Amino acid sequence: MAEPSKVIHVRNVGHEISENDLLQLFQPFGVITKLVMLRAKNQALVQMQDVASAVNALQFYANVQPSIRGRNVYVQFSSHQELTSMDQTQGRGDEPNRILLVTIHHMMYPITVDVLYQVFSPHGSVEKIVTFQKSAGFQALIQYQSRQHAVVARSTLQGRNIYDGCCQLDIQFSNLDELQVNYNNDRSRDFTNPNLPTEQKGRPSQPGYGDAVGYPQMANAAAIAAAFGGGLPPGVTGTNDRCTILVSNLDPDRIDEDKLFNLFSIYGNIVRIKLLRNKPDHALIQMGDGFQAELAVHFLKGAMLFGKRLEVNFSKHPNITPGADTHEYANSNLNRFNRNAAKNYRYCCSPTKIIHLSTLPQDVTEEEILNLLEEHGTIVNSKVFEMNGKKQALVQFETEEQATDALVCKHASPLSGSVIRISFSQLQNI
DSSP: OOOOOSEEEEEOOOTTOOHHHHHHHHGGGSOEEEEEEEGGGTEEEEEESSHHHHHHHHHHHHHSOOEETTEEOEEEEOSOSSOOHHHHHSTTOOOOOSEEEEEEESOOSOOOHHHHHHHHGGGSOEEEEEEEEETTEEEEEEEESSHHHHHHHHHHHTTOEEETTEEEEEEEEOOOSOOOOOOOSSSEEETTOTTSOSSOTTSOOOOOGGGGGGOHHHHHHHHHHHHTTSSOOTTOOSOOOOOEEEEESOOTTTOOHHHHHHHHTTSSOEEEEEEOTTSTTOEEEEESSHHHHHHHHHHHTTOEETTEEOEEEEOSSSSOOOOTTEEEOTTOTTOTTSSOHHHHHHTOOSOOSEEEEESOOTTOOHHHHHHHHGGGSOEEEEEEEEETTEEEEEEEESSHHHHHHHHHHHTTOEETTEEOEEEEOOOSOO
């Protein structure tokens, strides 16, 4: 074991793992002051505020295998005692080249050659663009006329978002010498040769992200796939178009529309909810689209709520007819997927024992949070911390059911003038 250091060296960091995933892994142990992704080596360096925080993290992960998105990562003390600006700028260790390899993370909207040209051409003469889908997500190769243009583009655009809050650019230098472009279409373009055919003769063009503009379902599939690291969660097809869900085996004495909203809105926007008066333990929930409905069915089937095991299935009704007995949520500002949908898809999971609280008052105390939640079950552990200047908290219950009850009853409730948000945390322990 290397000498203790406040810098932690992380190995096996796949392309699907984001900076935010690493922050979640180490945040419970203290403040993170620097993070460097060594993408070319599938590694990362995380600098904690002090050595004690790093020691706590490594002692914990010596007994619990750290895992992100199903991939085991390996942690040890770094040989660096402190990260310098040189480490941060040279992190990638790749050789400047006129061809850039661009990976797009959190892709909520379809990205075409034209979109990429608009983003990259202000920084130099773009000759060719090729796009493709890999396990790392949506990627593109962009060839500039000169190496200097590529260097400027990379230093200017690295880490930036194409659209507000999504489609983040992760840029490396490619080791290719020349791009081969055979067709000029939405997925590839040779700007030096406008006479290339749009597709192979006698073969229809393959549907790609460029074709998704008219089909929000396809664009949404891209967002979900990007959020889950380039592929959908096992068991989720991404092809469901039924938006309405039938939930049964509810506790009629304890459930209401707002509590159902709090649970199901983790997986997508809620349009409306109807409790069935003739079957008081049944409810219909209309989600924003078929993907979101499929995520809710996938992650909530068999979950425990108020002492009963939920039955969650697709309804035969395509939608819920508005009426006196329906609650409308389409315009609710509590819907989580109105902004930064890709980020919220990433937090989709089955109920866990740990809940994450955000939008807390800045002066909130751990005692206030425990007082708010302790009626829902035995609290095993808790932690209040600050992220980007905002107070957040993690609270661990004895069981998933207790955590679910707390989320269902206390999400969107007021606390000292703030409306708190609660979601499930995918951390194993606090």
